[in-house]
Amino acid sequence: MCVMRKKIVAGNWKMNLTLAEANELLNELNQQENNKPTDVEIIIHPPFVYLAKFAEQLSKSTISLGAQNCSSYTSGAYTGEIAAQMIASCGAKYVIIGHSERRSMFGDTNTIIAEKINQALNAGLTPIFCCGELLSERENNEHFKIVEQQLNEGIFHLSEEQFSKCIIAYEPVWAIGTGKTATPQQAQEMHQFIRKQIASNYTEKSAQSCSILYGGSCNANNAQELFAQTDIDGGLIGGASLKANDFFSIANAF
Numbered sequence: 001m002c003v004m005r006k007k008i009v010a011g012n013w014k015m016n017l018t019l020a021e022a023n024e025l026l027n028e029l030n031q032q033e034n035n036k037p038t039d040v041e042i043i044i045h046p047p048f049v050y051l052a053k054f055a056e057q058l059s060k061s062t063i064s065l066g067a068q069n070c071s072s073y074t075s076g077a078y079t080g081e082i083a084a085q086m087i088a089s090c091g092a093k094y095v096i097i098g099h100s101e102r103r104s105m106f107g108d109t110n111t112i113i114a115e116k117i118n119q120a121l122n123a124g125l126t127p128i129f130c131c132g133e134l135l136s137e138r139e140n141n142e143h144f145k146i147v148e149q150q151l152n153e154g155i156f157h158l159s160e161e162q163f164s165k166c167i168i169a170y171e172p173v174w175a176i177g178t179g180k181t182a183t184p185q186q187a188q189e190m191h192q193f194i195r196k197q198i199a200s201n202y203t204e205k206s207a208q209s210c211s212i213l214y215g216g217s218c219n220a221n222n223a224q225e226l227f228a229q230t231d232i233d234g235g236l237i238g239g240a241s242l243k244a245n246d247f248f249s250i251a252n253a254f
Contacts (some may be wrong), residue, residue: 007234011044013044067092127165129155130168130215131170
């Protein structure tokens with residue numbers, strides 16, 4: 001089955017940049033937006049507080065806007081939480097859910113992540129669902145088991161129609177912020193495994209249509225080799241997304 005999947009390069013800015021610094025980076029990105037293949041979608045995920053302002057500044061740009069997280073609640077007395085509907089009302093279209101830092105530092109369980117997926121879809125957002133294993137889990141040869149469990153408990157509760165609106169990002173946790181990167185073969189192996197899990201739970205068409213991004217220290221030097229793999233459809237980029245030149249070098253790596 002030959003299906004043209006969307007190629008995506010998404011930048012996760014995490015908790016970085018003051019407003020002035022963020023504006024400077026956004027201006028640089030806007031100036032370079034044409035320096036990428038037309039079939040590659042660029043998404044940036046700045047901190048929450050910049051979303052509404054950035055949505056205005058990107059109104060005539062091809063660059064899309066997303067948030068880094070959302071609440072598992074719709075609204076109410078949840079001090080400090082940000083609802084998916086709030087994100088959507090600011091003009092964002094995407095939201096990262098289940099990032100390994102949310103799982104490990106802030107207690108996001110698979111159950112909570114499933115609720116966040118529901119909230120995002122109900123608000124009309126496209127979730128970027130993250131999954132991946134720890135170094136100890138890979139060393140114990142449990143990496144497939146862990147990712148399968150994350151998929152089953154975090155996103156496979158959706159109907160096939162709902163699932164078709166989602167993106168998946170595989171992030172080997174041991175390769176995030178460590179400078180380590182999964183080899184292209186290791187990354188391809190897991191991406192292929194994820195696609196097979198999608199086919200088993202839905203259909204082969206759903207599996208072949210779903211964009212699966214690599215999210216483990218992808219940078220301008222290794223992106224081309226990673227993106228050349230059959231089942232890797234782009235990247236969820238951390239540190240390299242904070243430099244416009246590096247970020248667009250990655251976008252041009254297809």
